[in-house]
Amino acid sequence: MPSTVVILGGAYGGLHVAHYLLKYSKDVKVILVSKNSHFFWNLASVRAIVPGTFEDSKLYVDLVAALSHYPQERSEVVVGSADAVDTDKKTVDVSINGSEKRTISYDHLVLATGARCTLPEKKTDTDAVPLAPWKADGTFEEYKALLAQTQEKVKAAKHIVVVGAGSTGIEAAAELGSAYGKGADAKKIVLLSSSAQILSGDSVVGPSALNELQKLNVEVKTSSAVTAARTLEDGRIELTVAGSEAPIVTDLYLASVGLTANSEYLDAKYLNEHKYINVDDFYRVSGVADNNVWAIGDVVSKPRAGFMITQKQAAGVGKNIDLVLNAKAPTPVKLLPVDILAVATGPSRGVGRMSSFRLPSLMVWLAKGRTLGTNMLPSYLNGSVA
Ligand SMILES: Cc1cc2nc3c(=O)[nH]c(=O)nc-3n(C[C@H](O)[C@H](O)[C@H](O)COP(=O)(O)OP(=O)(O)OC[C@H]3O[C@@H](n4cnc5c(N)ncnc54)[C@H](O)[C@@H]3O)c2cc1C
Numbered sequence: 001m002p003s004t005v006v007i008l009g010g011a012y013g014g015l016h017v018a019h020y021l022l023k024y025s026k027d028v029k030v031i032l033v034s035k036n037s038h039f040f041w042n043l044a045s046v047r048a049i050v051p052g053t054f055e056d057s058k059l060y061v062d063l064v065a066a067l068s069h070y071p072q073e074r075s076e077v078v079v080g081s082a083d084a085v086d087t088d089k090k091t092v093d094v095s096i097n098g099s100e101k102r103t104i105s106y107d108h109l110v111l112a113t114g115a116r117c118t119l120p121e122k123k124t125d126t127d128a129v130p131l132a133p134w135k136a137d138g139t140f141e142e143y144k145a146l147l148a149q150t151q152e153k154v155k156a157a158k159h160i161v162v163v164g165a166g167s168t169g170i171e172a173a174a175e176l177g178s179a180y181g182k183g184a185d186a187k188k189i190v191l192l193s194s195s196a197q198i199l200s201g202d203s204v205v206g207p208s209a210l211n212e213l214q215k216l217n218v219e220v221k222t223s224s225a226v227t228a229a230r231t232l233e234d235g236r237i238e239l240t241v242a243g244s245e246a247p248i249v250t251d252l253y254l255a256s257v258g259l260t261a262n263s264e265y266l267d268a269k270y271l272n273e274h275k276y277i278n279v280d281d282f283y284r285v286s287g288v289a290d291n292n293v294w295a296i297g298d299v300v301s302k303p304r305a306g307f308m309i310t311q312k313q314a315a316g317v318g319k320n321i322d323l324v325l326n327a328k329a330p331t332p333v334k335l336l337p338v339d340i341l342a343v344a345t346g347p348s349r350g351v352g353r354m355s356s357f358r359l360p361s362l363m364v365w366l367a368k369g370r371t372l373g374t375n376m377l378p379s380y381l382n383g384s385v386a
Helices: 012-024 042-048 140-156 167-180 206-215 307-325 361-369 374-382
Strands: 003-008 028-034 038-040 060-062 075-079 081-086 091-096 100-105 108-111 115-117 159-163 188-192 218-221 226-231 237-241 248-250 252-255 259-261 293-295 340-344 350-354 357-359
Touching: 003 012, 012 028, 012 108, 012 307, 012 374, 028 307, 038 140, 042 140, 042 167, 060 374, 075 091, 108 307, 140 252, 159 167, 159 237, 159 248, 167 188, 167 206, 167 218, 167 340, 206 218, 206 350, 237 252, 293 307, 340 361, 350 361, 357 361
Parallel strands: 003 028, 003 108, 028 075, 108 293, 159 188, 159 252, 188 218
Antiparallel strands: 038 060, 081 091, 091 100, 115 259, 226 237, 237 248, 340 350, 350 357
């Protein structure tokens, strides 16, 4: 009997582990459970909000097609939401189409459900909730509808506010500035930062990013936290901003103000105070008696959330599961030797650093801004990522 490895989450982390095990581990059946029938290349979302920038084939990979290279009996894709994990019974409860329930047993379980964009709660009818199409939370159809809605609003808007000046907010504002910041039909693009600086005060990359944004005619307002947002009768949105006497009225309110771990299906005893999953150096979930539950990627966010970090963790956990299944000891997962931060500032430039050394714009553009990594998407379809 092959061992069953159930993987929750079919994105950078989960799909990578699936390929690893199906390629290198001989006696394993992989069941990939994902809310989304397609892996979405979310790194490109900041540019994809501008209509006409990417074809679907650059953004999405069908999970069934991605696993179709392997013998049929060795893999299964279940499109559904993991609702509960029982680490004693070694089962996962999955809801499919919101109504059908299925309980899946595992020998090993990999948690790779990532994190979603944090959004303010809508408390009254007039409260305005921002659009945040930076992560696929929900089904494939729901995400595609959200992106299409955002593109339509971007096209129609004359005034756009992006709230949150971390990497995602900066990249989105820069893409909008590049596409619409100049010319007769220019749109007004505003980026709001709640703190006194942008990019969490990163002293190497922050000032260069600010400079790039200004060149793209993006107005950057620091110390400007949004305290309330309401939809006006004409459909525009009024933002109340701390430190600003008059509210800002805008056609489109986009936000990137943080992430929330997708970990609700797991017992709280395995989570830290911020609801991220606790893991050891092997990326096993701490406290699981059988040492057969693993977690990677943004749902762990250790040492931080990042695609390249997720890749290392996925390769490390794939290898560790294979070792354990062959009665060998797992090894600590090796991460990146240096911290790299790369921020695309539109399709033709970028800012970044390796440790504390500033990277030239050309290098960031070549490594990231040119394609936003979409050139790597085929490796998740054909399996060469693993
Ligand atoms: C705009 C943007 C740009 C970025 N750029 C960079 C960059 O340049 N470099 C870098 O290193 N990192 C970057 N990142 C971070 C990178 O996107 C994340 O680190 C990466 O997405 C983590 O992948 P993941 O597989 O852990 O999770 P996710 O990508 O969050 O995917 C999780 C998957 O699990 C599914 N899921 C969630 N809950 C359940 C459930 N209960 N049951 C079943 N399925 C579920 C979700 O639908 C999703 O498909 C960027 C992030 C954003 C938002």
